[in-house]
Amino acid sequence: MYKCKYFTIKELVNPAFLKMTDETILWKVFDDRLLRAADKIRDMYGAIIINGGSLTDCGLRLDDSKTGAKFSAHKYGRALDLHIVEIEKKGLSKDAKITEYKKIRKELLQISEFNNLSFETGIYWLHIDTFNRSNRLFNP
Ligand SMILES: [Zn+2]
Structure with a gap:
């Protein structure tokens, strides 16, 4: 099982998931290619915020989340929204x-x-x- 070097599970899931089950199950839900990529991007660009503060849907989203698309990759542990601190500040x-x-x-x-x-x-x-897409650049 791959767990991120730079991100805690709390940063990767909507807070409601933390009340539903334990961290091991939540780590297991993620596509490990996505987690490895997030760590490598962190190595390249420095500090990154995923969930935190008012951000709660930038990692794993609840199935009934109103954020984004109905079949968003975020609902399947296959998407993350990264905010690079160097840019944000x-x-x-x-x-x-x-x-x-x-x-x-x-x-x-x-x-x-x-x-x-x-x-x-x-x-x-x-x-x-890491959705199975025909185009690596997309705009829903
Ligand atoms: Zn996203």
Whole structure:
């Protein structure tokens, strides 16, 4: 079983999951390729926030979550929304953040070990997922 080096399970799941079951089961729910990728991206870009503060749906979401798509990869342990602290602390506009995250996606797409990752475009955070997609760059 792979557990993240940099992220606790609390950062990876909606808080309601922590009341339902134990951490081992929650780790097991995740696609390990996604967890490994999150750690590698953390190695590359420094501190990253997933869930925390007002953010509760940036990792595993409840089946009845109203956030995002009905069949979102977030509901299957196959998506994470990463907020790179270095970008977040710059106090940029949404558009400038979109540009920053676009650059990061472009860099990540060049790296063969991320070949199983897909990225949502046009957003001001880094959504990564391991869904079985035909296009690695998408916008729902
Ligand atoms: Zn997402």
